[in-house]
Amino acid sequence: MTAYLLPVPPRVSPAPQDDSAALPDHFLKWFAARGWSPRAHQLALLDKARAQRSALLIAPTGAGKTLAGFLPTLVELGSAARTNTRAALAKHSALSTPSPLVGEGRGGGPPAAVPIAGPSSQPPALAEGSTIVTTTGRNPPRRAGLHTLYISPLKALAVDIARNLESPISEMGLPIKVETRTGDTPASRKQRQRRYPPDILLTTPEQLALLLSSDDAPFLFSSLKRVVLDELHALVTSKRGDLLSLGLARLWRLAPEMRMIGLSATVAEPDQLARFLVPQPIGAEAAADVVVAGGAAQPVVEMLDTRERLPWAGHTARHAMAEMYELIKANKTTLVFVNTRSQAEMLFQEFWRINDDNLAIALHHGSLDVAQRRKVEDAMAAGKLRGVVCTSSLDLGVDWGDVDLVINVGAPKGCSRLMQRIGRANHRLDEASRAVLVPANRFEVLECSVAIDAVADNAQDTPPLRTGALDVLAQHVLGCACGEPFASDELYAEVIAAAPYAMLSRADFDDVVDFVASGGYALKTYERFARIKQDTKGRWRVANPKVRQSYRLNVGTIVEEAMLKVRLVRSRAGAKGGTTGAIARGGRLLGEIEEYFIEGLTPGDTFVFGGEIVRYETLAEDQVYVSRANDADPKVPSYMGGKFPLSTYLAERVRGLLDDRRAWMQLPEQVRDWLSLQKDVSRIPARRELLIETFPRSSKNYLVCYPFEGRLAHQTLGMLLTRRLERARARPLGFVANEYALAVWGLGDMSLMVAQGRLDLAALFDPDMLGDDLEAWLDESALMKRTFRSCAIISGLIARRSTTEEKTRRQVLFSTDLVYDVLRRHQPDHMLLRAARADAATGLLDLRRLGDMLTRIEGRITHRPLDRVSPLAVPVMLEIGRESVYGEAADELLAEAAEELVKEAMG
Secondary structure, three states: OHHHOOOOOOOOOOOOOOHHHHOOHHHHHHHHHOOOOOOHHHHHHHHHHHOOOOEEEEOOOOOOHHHHHHHHHHHHHHHHHHHHHHHHHHHHHHHOOOOOOOOOOOOOOOOOOOOOOOOOOOOOOOOOOEEOOOOOOOOOOOOOOOOEEEEOOOHHHHHHHHHHHHHHHHHOOOOOOEEEEOOOOOHHHHHHHHHOOOOEEEEOHHHHHHHHOOOOHHHHHOOOOEEEEOOHHHHOOOHHHHHHHHHHHHHHHHOOOOEEEEEEOOOOOHHHHHHHHOOOOOOOOOOOEEEEOOOOOOOEEEEOOOOOOOOOOOOOOHHHHHHHHHHHHHOOOEEEEOOOHHHHHHHHHHHHHOOOOOOOEEEEOOOEOHHHHHHHHHHHHOOOOOEEEEOHHHOOOOOOOOOOEEEEEOOOOOHHHHHHHHOOOOOOOOOOOEEEEEOOOHHHHHHHHHHHHHHHOOOOOOOOOOOOOHHHHHHHHHHHHHOOOEOHHHHHHHHOOOHHHOOOOHHHHHHHHHHHHHOOHHHOOOHHHOOEEEOOOOOEEEOOHHHHHHHHHHOOOOOOOOEEEEEEOOOOEOOOOOEOOOOOOOOEEEEEEEHHHHHOOOOOOEEEEOOEEEEEEEEEOOEEEEEEOOOOOOEOOOOOOOOOOOOHHHHHHHHHHHHOHHHHHHOOHHHHHHHHHHHHHOOOOOOOOEEEEEEEEOOEEEEEEOOOOOHHHHHHHHHHHHHHHHHOOOOEEEEEEOOOOEEEEEOOOHHHHHHOOOOOHHHHOOHHHHOHHHHHHHHHOOHHHHHHHHHHHHHOOOOOEOOOOEOOHHHHHHHHHHHHHHHHHHOOOOHHHHHHHHHHHHOOOOHHHHHHHHHHOOOOEEEEEOOOOOHHHHHHHOOOOHHHOOHHHHHHHOHHHHHHHHHHHOO
């Protein structure tokens, strides 16, 4: 193990090297034929590979990261193939006997012997998703075993990389076989890949976990020389990264000669990210070498200064539709990024409504059917589309050189995410990417403005490396037992080599193993929770084949709301709204939609999906049947988890912008007037100050504050404040939060209570609310049950899918809620409860940011009692009542209330 432990190197960009010394002649000729020359960072990665060093490449989009990551593999396999070709030809010349044809047979058994074909013969037929090209008319012997594993966070990215690898492989005549393995790969091909692996396999973290859980994993990976991790920064910030890190720890044991290459475009702390790529020593840290590419052109990022009236609130950006359409017309290909799937559906409909020029505009998001997404991706690659409305489904990596503009609708929520999206425009290192930000409301203008400054400063705000989650470890432990039996001591040593689990205590590890073996102390009496057992040698193995089957059906860390398939059929509505008969089963598959949205519909309701307006006809099992409709006001699906939290980094910059009156000059006139009006009516909060406004309105009393810490932290703050206001007899009725502010309303006159000393604002916002108040609220709320549900599913305690059926949302709710109540009563320190609390603290509650905010404002609270709503309070006040309205359609329905509030704020 110690052979892999590498010191953290200095972050120095590689110096240019002599191309001829680094690359074989046929590679140099390939570069020259394309008018290219190898870049310094590409050659540096080649040098690291030859020195048997793992490396992290930090490079902007368009710098040739993907080619840099695969270059060592292509050189190694190409050189080995040429050596084998010469040896085979010499042998053939001497013996004049047939040689095997390049084909499927390898690794697990001998290839089929067939005569060598002449130069004009065709190569063997290949399965879809594979690439193989031979160097000459004669076919050299195949190398045995998998050489390189490529792992990406997106299936689409793996497919796109496979397509891009075809060029150098075919044009240089390299006998290299490339295949993809994702959730869309046919089962027959997956089985063949395990027996006869390709040279390069492109896959995802979940598929790696499945491969490692098979008993032939040692055979498959024993020949592995390299793992390439693409978009590494996007992988390591979630539980998928935890699962991947555990898979890498197992690969280090199965393939001792394996080295890592990490590729990342945006990262705040490269040295910390580099720890992910090498085994961690006990009690110390190790990191891969870091290679930093330079020479990228600075992106050109602008904010749309709309000619229309800029809304005070809302998220649709409907006011700017005509201006965005003109931008699409003026450019060859434009990507229009939005932050939610529902917003993507709405904007797509709006574009088609005003598309008088009949431009080819498409829609792309994760809930669409895979075939539909592939059609859009292929059309983009072929240059057939003028625009694509998309979500984070296209944030990463897909290389489309003809995209010349990115439009980001709404606030970007983080600088690194914005840089990732900007990088989708113009994949050329020496030409500037172009982007236009379109804020949907006046607060978002502030965030867009500071985001542009952050891009100019090349600032990054990626979160730090995670601490590995215990529920993910439980899934991995079960996966290991599904393969070959393991000893606890050996597996613990393997697990703590993974960077996220380097500080895992032996006690926590043993708790996880005990949980997988019995469910834990409180669940020991239930036989169905005993999933692994010890053999006579003390090694753990799966209890029965059904456990192995269940693991493979439920592997992964992405817990989504229950999804239903949407199928398009003929309408059964009569002329007067009645029905004309039963719905015919079948119909074209449009995609999937979350179950809770359909639960709120009745037959005849219309909504937008897949870019079409459809009428809900009926629900049968997991199939939603819809028909085409023509409705001017359809509902828009609202997808759970669709909103990004505002990043800490941009929040700090927004506070700084508000505090700097000179910086206001860079803002649009409408926003400057809004802030000036706020200054006249109330106050503009200083950078480290918390402004609290209290005012009456419509027989209720309101308290509005402006922490600028993001929706998640504000929601937690609102929950805790209402408890404290209840004790202070302010009779709170509810609260609402957005990214920038929090509003609490009630029956008590909070302005009067503060004036009389009955409500102490410093005590109300004391950091001690994160102690007993937080624990008491968590005990009462449904949030912990929701968080526990995800942990129970990820850990494998509750299976979403079985061989006979997929559990309904209600069945999963009932099962997990029952287990949660049992554990709380009988084993409150259970491993899964600890995992759920950790998740809630870092995710849904955002306790770290809330704690930092409460500390920052101590002694800096300013109260302004007002007689009416302030201009700054209007956006958050308009959030009241939105929760009962589906998706972004709330903007239209609240337009009348907005006008009333704006008039009131302006006096």
